[in-house]
Amino acid sequence: MVDDNATSRRALQSQLERWGLETLVADGPQAAVDLLAGGRPVQVALIDLQMPGMDGPRHGRPPARTAGRP
Template structure:
């Protein structure tokens, strides 16, 4: 297997156990993890300057759902376009289509499979940060 490029990942899920499982899977592969329990909290973290490359986004949340959150993330002025967004959902293909239309880069079913998650992260483009 190829070595994994460590990423800074924001896990957004309204269910605490789902956040913890995703965090454990990601940290086991060397990624740095931030957690948010809602779309609103995720946006607040990024607007406050949190540095992340990838957002692992639950699609079914109260308040701002996954597709709404993805659209709002994409609209962020600083690095919305550069963020990679991986949607996770227990629902089927209709939701997948809606999330892809909202600007999500990849889609994974729940429960999250470690190998599928690693493969999705590996398939994302490298984030090149301009050094000033």
């Protein structure tokens, strides 16, 4: 889950954990990228629609492929 608002992060994380879901939480786009760089698989991403620097739709797009790499 990515959200720049601490109150929203806590509320959503609490609800997700009550449902029995394991959560990875990031306070912004770069923190989310750093979490994903660790190679841990993620099945669902909840991304805040409006964040400074990178909004949810832009953050949710797959990264551009580098020439010669799948």
